[in-house]
Amino acid sequence: MGLPRRHTLIGSAAIAAAAALPAAAQAPAPAPAPAQAPGYYRFRVGGWLVTMVHDGFFRRPLEGFVRNAPLAEVQALMAEHFQPTDHIQVPFTVTFAQRGEVLAVFDAGNGVTPAGATAGRMIANMAAAGIDPARVTHVIHSHFHGDHINGLLNAEGGAAFPNAQVLVPAPEWAWWTDEGNQSRTPEGQRPTFANVARRFAPYQGRVTPFTPGAEVIAGIASLPAHGHTPGHTVLRLHDGAEQLLFLGDLTNRPEAMMRRPEWQIIFDFDGDAAAATRRRILEMAASERVRVSGYHFPFPANGFVAREGNGFRFVPAEWSSVV
Amino acid sequence: MGLPRRHTLIGSAAIAAAAALPAAAQAPAPAPAPAQAPGYYRFRVGGWLVTMVHDGFFRRPLEGFVRNAPLAEVQALMAEHFQPTDHIQVPFTVTFAQRGEVLAVFDAGNGVTPAGATAGRMIANMAAAGIDPARVTHVIHSHFHGDHINGLLNAEGGAAFPNAQVLVPAPEWAWWTDEGNQSRTPEGQRPTFANVARRFAPYQGRVTPFTPGAEVIAGIASLPAHGHTPGHTVLRLHDGAEQLLFLGDLTNRPEAMMRRPEWQIIFDFDGDAAAATRRRILEMAASERVRVSGYHFPFPANGFVAREGNGFRFVPAEWSSVV
Numbered sequence: 001m002g003l004p005r006r007h008t009l010i011g012s013a014a015i016a017a018a019a020a021l022p023a024a025a026q027a028p029a030p031a032p033a034p035a036q037a038p039g040y041y042r043f044r045v046g047g048w049l050v051t052m053v054h055d056g057f058f059r060r061p062l063e064g065f066v067r068n069a070p071l072a073e074v075q076a077l078m079a080e081h082f083q084p085t086d087h088i089q090v091p092f093t094v095t096f097a098q099r100g101e102v103l104a105v106f107d108a109g110n111g112v113t114p115a116g117a118t119a120g121r122m123i124a125n126m127a128a129a130g131i132d133p134a135r136v137t138h139v140i141h142s143h144f145h146g147d148h149i150n151g152l153l154n155a156e157g158g159a160a161f162p163n164a165q166v167l168v169p170a171p172e173w174a175w176w177t178d179e180g181n182q183s184r185t186p187e188g189q190r191p192t193f194a195n196v197a198r199r200f201a202p203y204q205g206r207v208t209p210f211t212p213g214a215e216v217i218a219g220i221a222s223l224p225a226h227g228h229t230p231g232h233t234v235l236r237l238h239d240g241a242e243q244l245l246f247l248g249d250l251t252n253r254p255e256a257m258m259r260r261p262e263w264q265i266i267f268d269f270d271g272d273a274a275a276a277t278r279r280r281i282l283e284m285a286a287s288e289r290v291r292v293s294g295y296h297f298p299f300p301a302n303g304f305v306a307r308e309g310n311g312f313r314f315v316p317a318e319w320s321s322v323v
Numbered sequence: 324m325g326l327p328r329r330h331t332l333i334g335s336a337a338i339a340a341a342a343a344l345p346a347a348a349q350a351p352a353p354a355p356a357p358a359q360a361p362g363y364y365r366f367r368v369g370g371w372l373v374t375m376v377h378d379g380f381f382r383r384p385l386e387g388f389v390r391n392a393p394l395a396e397v398q399a400l401m402a403e404h405f406q407p408t409d410h411i412q413v414p415f416t417v418t419f420a421q422r423g424e425v426l427a428v429f430d431a432g433n434g435v436t437p438a439g440a441t442a443g444r445m446i447a448n449m450a451a452a453g454i455d456p457a458r459v460t461h462v463i464h465s466h467f468h469g470d471h472i473n474g475l476l477n478a479e480g481g482a483a484f485p486n487a488q489v490l491v492p493a494p495e496w497a498w499w500t501d502e503g504n505q506s507r508t509p510e511g512q513r514p515t516f517a518n519v520a521r522r523f524a525p526y527q528g529r530v531t532p533f534t535p536g537a538e539v540i541a542g543i544a545s546l547p548a549h550g551h552t553p554g555h556t557v558l559r560l561h562d563g564a565e566q567l568l569f570l571g572d573l574t575n576r577p578e579a580m581m582r583r584p585e586w587q588i589i590f591d592f593d594g595d596a597a598a599a600t601r602r603r604i605l606e607m608a609a610s611e612r613v614r615v616s617g618y619h620f621p622f623p624a625n626g627f628v629a630r631e632g633n634g635f636r637f638v639p640a641e642w643s644s645v646v
Contacts, residue, residue: 034372034646037452040360049357056644082612082627082638089641121644129360289405299642304405315405316639318412319622321379321444323357 038128041300042323046239048099052300055092055109055122066263081255093301095293104138106246111151136161141168142248143229152199159202170209172231227274247294254314361451364623365646369562371422375623378415378432378445385411389586404578416624427461429569432474459484464491465571466552475522482525493532495554550597570617577637605635
């Protein structure tokens with residue numbers, strides 16, 4: 001159409017001039033292409049420039065996701081947050097931190113995915129953000145689940161970050177590089193042993209374990225946070241009083257796991273330990289009002305933890321056009 | 324640096340190979356430019372393609388912003404949402420809706436602003452989103468405050484949307500085009516009379532008032548929502564069961580005005596009416612669980628209204644890489 005039809009308008013006679021057709025009515029415009037905005041977002045933490053890079057999402061049935069709560073209870077909480085109740089959409093967002101000559105990335109994304117996959121957007125979004133994988137100096141891992149390490153490989157099976165040191169939590173490395181732990185690992189997680197061997201292979205001689213609790217590199221500390229996996233680790237980017245806690249998989253979607261930190265999910269290695277760790281670190285984040293990012297938080301995955309009821313709530317930080 | 328120093332690492336002796344300098348350590352990478360991602364976001368409402376376009380923000384002191392609550396109470400609520408307590412940052416996000424040959428925009432942004440201004444990003448963000456102002460077929464106004472109409476003019480003072488019909492709430496048009504209403508208008512809002520004359524001047528013969536409550540054009544309805552201004556109007560984009568309520572300035576920042584719908588702000592024309600209208604329409608939005616956008620919501624200003632306590636809470640919708 002291009003012009004409102006007379007009968008749909010109830011106009012003030014003094015002003016309306018529906019006869020004056022605008023040029024657009026004669027030459028209808030082609031529709032703009034429905035491309036989504038690139039999935040990155042920047043902010044500063046002291047002297048660090050942080051770039052959150054979206055890696056898409058995956059979906060799985062909501063049923064079976066939480067192991068220790070009835071489905072109806074999980075559905076009710078998701079509905080309260082206007083989330084779907086038949087499936088859960090799990091987003092991926094990767095945290096990059098740059099200062100001086102250091103360009104660190106916390107976890108490596110899903111990497112190369114089949115055509116049509118909803119995950120695996122990180123490479124394109126890094127390009128949009130002007131981040132060249134060859135310039136990454138450090139890949140620092142929270143843990144070794146596939147969605148966090150698969151992106152170590154490029155399409156040719158080589159190192160996606162050809163010039164990076166890879167820094168890994170020592171207990172995580174120790175567990176998944178020892179096949180003797182297979183029998184003590186939940187069956188669903190056993191493919192991780194082979195996947196770890198494959199994904200780290202091109203980085204031989206460049207993988208350095210660190211002890212959770214240690215300063216990993218100057219300005220990036222670590223906190224032990226095991227449970228979700230044997231060596232799951234939280235990272236703390238800091239510069240003076242400014243800091244950002246990268247929570248990794250301390251929670252999956254915060255709408256569920258911050259509100260109900262005692263919930264254990266299908267991907268937890270040790271559900272009881274995961275829940276205890278979750279509450280301990282969320283308590284700290286809420287008390288200190290510290291900025292947090294999380295791998296499965298809604299993009300741009302940048303915000304704060306507030307107390308609510310017997311649990312917590314994720315409060316997204318302001319989106320600002322100014323970095 | 325580029326490589327973690329030995330003394331900052333507590334490595335497993337079996338793996339660490341700190342002597343193997345990665346290439347990046349020899350040739351430090353230049354820092355990526357700290358450009359922010361373009362401020363637009365797309366989603367669908369039935370057959371409508373919606374693009375939210377950010378227009379930056381402005382700041383004013385928090386003191387004096389809410390007229391009928393003590394500053395300390397306002398500060399406490401803002402702090403609860405991890406917002407500043409010395410000033411309020413008011414973002415601007417403009418809603419575009421496109422279907423077939425119609426490309427409508429709800430309000431017109433701040434337009435051309437002085438160099439260095441934090442508002443006035445819409446033109447650049449429209450370009451990033453591939454939206455040509457010449458292709459806009461309809462500018463539909465919620466009300467006539469400057470941040471909503473100034474963008475009607477381009478840098479030369481001509482029509483920024485050269486081919487658009489301009490559709491305006493009849494009571495808003497009637498009020499601000501009659502200088503006889505000056506004395507019945509709060510002093511701070513009196514410059515609006517001259518500004519309306521100036522901003523609509525290039526659109527002579529293309530301005531069409533509509534009665535709030537009417538279908539404005541096919542698929543875009545309106546709801547009377549006066550109080551914030553004499554003719555403030557909410558717009559309802561719809562296609563079958565799918566809909567989006569564009570709330571305009573029904574609330575300013577939702578962290579304040581959804582939680583405390585009875586609060587009246589310095590920009591309200593009739594604070595009592597604004598508060599009553601606010602509660603009525605938020606009740607409807609919460610009951611119907613309808614998607615909403617708002618001019619001063621945090622970008623991308625797309626979400627839902629949930630009940631909380633004696634008020635409401637804004638729940639941002641999922642950010643999705645898939646449109």
